[in-house]
Amino acid sequence: MEEPVIGTRAARWGSYLIAFAITASIFVTALYASNYFNNRRIVEIRSTQDDISTDILSLETQFDLLQEHSCTDVAENTILPSELSSLGNQLSYMESQGPKNQSEIVRLKRLYSLLEIKDYLLMKQLAAKCNLKPVFILYFYSNKGDCTDCEKQGYALTALSRDYPQLRTYSFDYNLGVSALRTLVAIDDVDNNLPALYINGKTRYGYQSVDDIQKILPQLKTLQKAAATSTATTTKKRK
Amino acid sequence: MIGLNIVYVFLFISLYFEVFMLVSFIQSRMERGMRRGILRHDESHMPTVAIVVPCFNEEKTVAGTITSLLTLDYPHDKIEIIVVDDGSKDATLAVARRFESDRRVRVFHKENGGKHTAMNYALAHTDAELIGCLDADSIVDPKALKEIAPVFQNPEVAAVTPGILIKKPENILQHMQNAGYGLGIFSRFTLASLGSAFITPGPFSIFRTSVVRDLGGWRHGHSTEDLEMALRIQERGDVIGNAPRAIVYTGTPRTFKALFRQQVRWTYGFLRNAVDYRHMFGNKSYGNLGLVILPMALISIGIAIFFFVRIVLFAMFEIAHLVTRIEITGLMPRFSFDLFYVNTSALWFIIYVSVVLVIVLISIGSFISTGNRRPPMGVVPFVLFYSLLAPLWLGTAVVRAIFKTGVKWR
Numbered sequence: 001m002e003e004p005v006i007g008t009r010a011a012r013w014g015s016y017l018i019a020f021a022i023t024a025s026i027f028v029t030a031l032y033a034s035n036y037f038n039n040r041r042i043v044e045i046r047s048t049q050d051d052i053s054t055d056i057l058s059l060e061t062q063f064d065l066l067q068e069h070s071c072t073d074v075a076e077n078t079i080l081p082s083e084l085s086s087l088g089n090q091l092s093y094m095e096s097q098g099p100k101n102q103s104e105i106v107r108l109k110r111l112y113s114l115l116e117i118k119d120y121l122l123m124k125q126l127a128a129k130c131n132l133k134p135v136f137i138l139y140f141y142s143n144k145g146d147c148t149d150c151e152k153q154g155y156a157l158t159a160l161s162r163d164y165p166q167l168r169t170y171s172f173d174y175n176l177g178v179s180a181l182r183t184l185v186a187i188d189d190v191d192n193n194l195p196a197l198y199i200n201g202k203t204r205y206g207y208q209s210v211d212d213i214q215k216i217l218p219q220l221k222t223l224q225k226a227a228a229t230s231t232a233t234t235t236k237k238r239k
Numbered sequence: 240m241i242g243l244n245i246v247y248v249f250l251f252i253s254l255y256f257e258v259f260m261l262v263s264f265i266q267s268r269m270e271r272g273m274r275r276g277i278l279r280h281d282e283s284h285m286p287t288v289a290i291v292v293p294c295f296n297e298e299k300t301v302a303g304t305i306t307s308l309l310t311l312d313y314p315h316d317k318i319e320i321i322v323v324d325d326g327s328k329d330a331t332l333a334v335a336r337r338f339e340s341d342r343r344v345r346v347f348h349k350e351n352g353g354k355h356t357a358m359n360y361a362l363a364h365t366d367a368e369l370i371g372c373l374d375a376d377s378i379v380d381p382k383a384l385k386e387i388a389p390v391f392q393n394p395e396v397a398a399v400t401p402g403i404l405i406k407k408p409e410n411i412l413q414h415m416q417n418a419g420y421g422l423g424i425f426s427r428f429t430l431a432s433l434g435s436a437f438i439t440p441g442p443f444s445i446f447r448t449s450v451v452r453d454l455g456g457w458r459h460g461h462s463t464e465d466l467e468m469a470l471r472i473q474e475r476g477d478v479i480g481n482a483p484r485a486i487v488y489t490g491t492p493r494t495f496k497a498l499f500r501q502q503v504r505w506t507y508g509f510l511r512n513a514v515d516y517r518h519m520f521g522n523k524s525y526g527n528l529g530l531v532i533l534p535m536a537l538i539s540i541g542i543a544i545f546f547f548v549r550i551v552l553f554a555m556f557e558i559a560h561l562v563t564r565i566e567i568t569g570l571m572p573r574f575s576f577d578l579f580y581v582n583t584s585a586l587w588f589i590i591y592v593s594v595v596l597v598i599v600l601i602s603i604g605s606f607i608s609t610g611n612r613r614p615p616m617g618v619v620p621f622v623l624f625y626s627l628l629a630p631l632w633l634g635t636a637v638v639r640a641i642f643k644t645g646v647k648w649r
Contacts, residue, residue, distance in 0.1 A: 002428060002607040004390045004399065005267060006480035009434025009473075009526035015266060016531070019259035023251060026258075030588035037583035044579065093580055098243070151560070152567055159568035210567065 038101055041094060045108055048087050049115065056118050084119065085161060087112060088171055095143070110178045116170040117180050123168060135164070135219045138198035139171045140190050149207035153195040156210050163210075164220055243586075246549065249542045250589050256535045257596045260429050264603065267432035284389045285317055288445065289367035292322045293357030297375035298330040300490065305338045307378035312385055320344045321361040326351025331375075354441075355457035355464040362448070362456055371445035372465075376490035378406060379443055386485035387445050397450040397477035398469070399485075400427050400436060401443045402608035406488035412498060414617030415625055416491045418601050421615050424483055425604030431481035435528035437536070439469040439479060443487040450477060461515075462646050463508025470516045473528055483608045499632050504646040506540065506636035511643070513537055540633050547630030594622055 091112055094105050123134050139157055141150040157169050172181055174194055188198045193205045199217055214220055290308055294301050301322070308320045320343050322335040338344045349360055358372060369391060373379060387399045402424045405417040430436045439446070444465065451457070451468075454475065460467025472479055492498035513520065513533070520537065522529040564572060601621070602614040639646065 002268075002483050004386065004480055004482035004484075005428055005431045006390065006393060006396055006478050007267065007432040007434045008478070009528050011523060011526045011530055012263070012266075012433070015259060015262050019255055019262045022258045022262065023255040026254060026592055027247075027251060027585070027589065030585040030592070033588055034583055034585040041579060090579060097584060152563060155564045155567040159570070162568075162570075 035100070038094075038097070041090070042101060042104055042108065045087065045090050045094070048083075048090070049108065049111055052083060052087065052115050052119075053111075056115060056122065059122055060118075084116060085169065087115075106176070109173060110176060113172055113176055113178050113181050116172065117184055120168070120170050133219065133222065135167050135217065135222075136199075137167065137169045137213070137217070138184075138188065139169060140174045140185070140194055140196040140198070141171060142174050142192075142194045144175055147194040150195045152207050153197075156208065156213065159210050160213060160220070167220065242549075245545070246586065247589075249545060250586070250593070252535075252538060253542055254589060254593050254596070256531075256539070257593060257600065259531065260426070261596065261600065263433055264425070264429045267429065284392050285314055285385075286368035286388060286391060287317045287319075287366070288313065288369045288371065288384060288388065289319045289321055289361065289365040289448070290371050290373055290443075291358055291361040292320065292335075292373055292375055293325055293354050293361075294322060294327060294331045294335065294375040295325045295351065295354075296327045296329045296331060298327070298334050301331055301375045302334050302337075303378055304373055304375050305335065305344065307381075308373060309338070309341060309343065310381050311379065311383065312381045313388070315343060318343055318384070319365065319367060321365060322346045323357040323360050324348045325354070325357040353459060353462075355459050358464070359456040362451060365448070368448055369445050370448045370451060371443055372441055373443050373487070374441045374489065376406075377442040378488050380486040380488070383443060383482075383485035383487060384445075386482040387443075390480045390482060391445075391447060393478070393480075395478045396447065396480050397472045397475075398439050398444055398446045399480040399482055400431070400439055401481075401485035401487045402427070402483040403440060403442050403487050403489055404608065405491050408491070408617065410493060411617070411620055412495060413491050413493065414615070415621045416498070416617070418615045418617040418621035419625060421601040421604035421608075421618075422597070423604065424608045425600045427481045428483050428604070428607055430532060431479060433527040433532065434478060435473075435526070435532040436479040436481065437469050437473060437528060437533065438466045439472070441465050442489045443485065450475075461508045461511035462504050463512065466505075466508055467512050467515075470512055470519070473525065474516065474519065486608060495628075499635075502629070502632035503636045503639065506633055507640050507646045509536065510540075510636060510640035514640075540637065543626070543630045544634050544637070547627065547634070550627070597622060 091105065091109055094101070095109075120136065120138070123132075123136070126132055127134050137157065137160075139153065141147060141153065143150065154171075157171070161167055161169055172184070174185070174190075174192060174196075188203060190196050190198060190203050191205070195205075195207060197204045197208055197213070199213070204216065208216075292301065292304055292308070297304075305320060305322065311318065320338075320341075322338070322344065324332040324335060324347065326349065332346070332348050335344075335346045339346055345364070347360060347364065349357070362370060369388065371387075383401060387401065390396055390399045403420055404424075405413055405420055408414045408417045427436060427438075427440075446468075450472065454468070454471050457464045458467050458471075469479060492501055513536075519525050519529050520533050525533075561572070598614060598618055601618050602612070605611050605613070605615055
């Protein structure tokens with residue numbers, strides 16, 4: 001408890017400076033801490049990308065040795081779509097956090113796009129040789145502010161991925177400027193009219209709802225059945 | 240990007256002011272600690288005091304107010320209680336008259352003219368060396384006057400403010416206000432140490448009568464005569480002290496509507512008086528008051544409104560996205576417990592620090608007046624909600640001040 005106080009009002013320049021120094025220190029510390037955690041996130045993303053890169057390389061090697069291995073061994077070691085999608089979510093989050101580290105994030109996004117393309121091509125080859133029936137959606141978006149429906153399209157694809165965990169959705173930033181991505185865009189003949197979905201060899205422009213996609217991709221029902229069967233089989237085996 | 244830079248600049252200004260107040264408080268304590276014993280006041284110094292109770296339709300609370308004044312630990316021959324019924328239409332006068340049997344109590348009745356006229360009426364009817372006011376919705380701690388009176392030994396002191404707490408906070412709104420009053424106690428103490436108090440609150444601020452007379456008595460002051468009087472005292476170059484242990488318990492609004500009305504009046508009064516006393520703003524001859532305190536008080540209103548508008552726009556934007564998402568997916572988005580997605584932007588760090596500082600300042604306020612080391616229980620809702628509610632009355636007061644609409648007490 002304090003006794004009564006009186007004071008003169010003469011300017012306390014020393015206090016002004018001390019307060020300024022403390023406030024500036026708090027700001028610098030906050031910026032440093034924020035930067036530190038952002039860097040840790042980037043390290044985490046890089047590490048995940050390295051893991052996926054290694055997995056793909058391993059898969060490619062296994063694929064090359066396919067003559068000596070069964071398709072089952074290879075198929076069991078494919079990269080889960082959830083890993084790629086989780087990495088994509090992390091990158092989206094980093095991108096939404098403002099302009100800091102943007103060059104590093106763009107670099108990571110390019111690498112991510114390359115991994116997606118490699119996974120896509122590999123899965124297509126595996127599907128052909130091992131008689132697998134993976135279901136692909138290539139999604140082209142833009143976050144330069146010129147695609148009003150891209151956000152909605154992202155939500156619809158997220159909902160589909162949740163319903164069909166084995167669905168392989170590959171999201172590409174149309175404006176990323178990766179040569180492999182440019183080639184993919186050219187091969188699939190995707191115009192800059194976004195959002196665009198490349199499904200079953202055909203490009204569809206504009207927002208496609210969950211129902212729309214389910215209609216144009218009937219294999220999704222097979223996926224769902226396959227997932228249910230797989231779960232049932234696993235459960236049976238455990239017994 | 241420009242918007243974000245403005246946010247950082249405003250955050251820096253807000254945080255700077257909080258830090259400045261804390262630094263000033265610590266410096267004040269250190270200086271007092273070094274000079275302990277020298278600054279202690281002679282507690283036997285007991286000048287004559289007149290406490291004015293201006294009333295307008297206060298039949299329910301005035302008896303409690305007068306009773307609490309009669310229990311003040313102060314020599315009976317040196318205190319008088321002047322009840323001025325300012326044209327009440329209820330039984331206030333009759334209730335007050337019941338106390339006239341006590342020699343210390345005098346009751347007057349006059350036509351309604353506002354609080355400042357009631358105070359001036361009492362001023363004209365007293366010879367006491369000190370004159371104070373106790374609003375008829377407040378009660379005073381018995382030791383309060385003995386805490387305040389000795390401070391007037393210093394001839395430069397023109398007024399002394401008390402430590403104000405809330406009388407029995409009951410609902411969450413009152414608990415929130417109680418936390419706000421804790422912050423008020425800290426502010427009054429620190430501002431007094433900086434010689435920069437610019438409000439002498441209605442509940443039990445005591446003035447040197449001769450100074451009030453020299454200044455020409457109380458004025459309407461845009462319905463905030465307590466603020467106008469303090470600014471006039473500061474303009475004259477006199478000192479306003481603070482006695483945080485002189486506890487007064489005041490009634491507070493129970494409903495948001497009443498709180499809104501009260502706060503609009505206070506802010507309106509500040510803004511209009513700021514225009515009247517604009518020569519003090521940024522004027523270094525008024526020291527800390529002119530250079531930092533008054534400009535910050537004004538800027539903080541703008542900052543609060545700016546952040547409120549930004550938060551509302553952000554919330555609307557997020558809700559629109561959420562609705563779109565739910566419409567498309569049919570599901571609420573899952574909350575992620577992944578540490579990766581915890582927001583660690585510098586903005587949030589600074590907001591966390593700022594909020595913690597506010598809690599610290601409230602806790603200090605609570606401690607220096609009551610000795611209680613725990614912050615008041617309303618501190619959490621205060622931090623969470625008060626900063627969102629305050630811009631509502633701040634914005635309203637700004638608009639009304641621009642158009643000079645005037646404000647009423649009730």
